[in-house]
Amino acid sequence: MPYIDAAKRERFDPLIDRLAEEIAATAGSDEHEAAFAGYLNYACTRLALKVVRLRFHRIRYWLIALLSGTFRNVADEFYRRLAAPYEDKQIKKNGDVDEYEALLAADVDQAK
Numbered sequence: 001m002p003y004i005d006a007a008k009r010e011r012f013d014p015l016i017d018r019l020a021e022e023i024a025a026t027a028g029s030d031e032h033e034a035a036f037a038g039y040l041n042y043a044c045t046r047l048a049l050k051v052v053r054l055r056f057h058r059i060r061y062w063l064i065a066l067l068s069g070t071f072r073n074v075a076d077e078f079y080r081r082l083a084a085p086y087e088d089k090q091i092k093k094n095g096d097v098d099e100y101e102a103l104l105a106a107d108v109d110q111a112k
Contacts, residue, residue: 026039052067
């Protein structure tokens with residue numbers, strides 16, 4: 001999670017809120033529920049590229065690596081904070097795939 005101080009959040013949050021509202025509204029007029037993903041992808045991609053152009057005026061390998069890592073961290077944090085707990089809840093509700101337990105047990109047996 002990118003922890004930035006409250007004063008800086010106050011600068012970004014209204015802009016982010018407005019963009020989120022626009023993405024949700026635009027996607028709401030599309031035929032399928034997942035349409036927002038394309039708009040979100042476009043907005044995040046264009047934002048990252050625009051910041052690079054404004055700040056550095058060109059692309060370099062270290063910027064590619066930094067941005068790739070940033071997007072990976074966003075995805076990992078999203079998964080850790082929301083998807084994993086959701087999946088754990090669904091496992092408790094519906095049961096797990098038997099092969100996970102079998103493979104994990106086999107791995108433990110081999111370690112002994």
